[in-house]
Amino acid sequence: xxxxxxxxxxxxxxxxxxxxxxxxxxxxxxxxxxxxxxxxxxxxxxxxxxxxxxxxxxxxxxxxxxxxxxxxxxxxxxxxxxxxxxxxxxxxxxxxxxxxxxxxxxxxxxxxxxxxxxxxxxxxxxxxxxxxxxxxxxxxxxxxxxxxxxxxxxxxxxxxxxxxxxxxxxxxxxxxxxxxxxxxxxxxxxxxxxxxxxxxxxxxxxxxxxxxxxxxxxxxxxxxxxxxxxxxxxxxxxxx
Numbered sequence: 001x002x003x004x005x006x007x008x009x010x011x012x013x014x015x016x017x018x019x020x021x022x023x024x025x026x027x028x029x030x031x032x033x034x035x036x037x038x039x040x041x042x043x044x045x046x047x048x049x050x051x052x053x054x055x056x057x058x059x060x061x062x063x064x065x066x067x068x069x070x071x072x073x074x075x076x077x078x079x080x081x082x083x084x085x086x087x088x089x090x091x092x093x094x095x096x097x098x099x100x101x102x103x104x105x106x107x108x109x110x111x112x113x114x115x116x117x118x119x120x121x122x123x124x125x126x127x128x129x130x131x132x133x134x135x136x137x138x139x140x141x142x143x144x145x146x147x148x149x150x151x152x153x154x155x156x157x158x159x160x161x162x163x164x165x166x167x168x169x170x171x172x173x174x175x176x177x178x179x180x181x182x183x184x185x186x187x188x189x190x191x192x193x194x195x196x197x198x199x200x201x202x203x204x205x206x207x208x209x210x211x212x213x214x215x216x217x218x219x220x221x222x223x224x225x226x227x228x229x230x231x232x233x234x235x236x237x238x239x240x
Contacts, residue, residue, distance in 0.1 A: 001039075004068045004072060005038075005039070007068070007071050008044065008064055009038065009039050010085065011089055012031055012032075012035035013035055014085065014089045016028050016029075034051065048064055049231060052181060056096075057097065060096055062184060063088075064092070067088060069189070118163055118167050118172070122160065122172075125160050126205065126209070128156045129205050131152070132146075132149045132152075132198070136198050142195045144192045144193045145186070145193075145198060146192075147187065147192060153179075154183045157179045157183065158176070160172065161176035171223060174227055175204070178230035179204060179230050183201070186237075196237065200230075203226070207223050208223060210222075211223045
């Protein structure tokens, strides 16, 4: 087991114990099941991305992704101390979905998403991407992605995903989830001065629009390739 896999397993097992000791039986068992699935996953990064897509568990998944990234950047042999482990366990528990509210929120979100129009969501999404492009240039030169506008992109992408999923538009939902993951990675790791980010997001949206307009098999292949790229931001945005 790799160091990052051991670290994630340790955190989840400590979460499980703390929840069970605190009388939070259902939540503790849920974390235990997640720990088992992640420990048996062939690819930890992909497993965490799948967890990110589970309603209510996105915040936990993002924290775990960040811990993995930090451990990979650390010196060889360096391991988090007890104080840091305890702090991270507390952070993860605080990020967990509230029992009962998760199911109710999911039902309300799904009902609202079914009432909204996918075309309108795509237009809103395209508009905020255009705003991001404009706001990223000063006097014709790239000046960096504004954090507040990128946060709006993440919000609109997440909304697009919910609406597309509710209306059984699987390809759009997959695209929106991948772009949400990519943009969140950029924001969390403060990769705001890299012009490649803006280019990748713009190209990805163009690919999606082309597929929706043409429905040609070759364009769908391009969309699936784009989704795969967005799901691998750590590899895609390696320092030049």
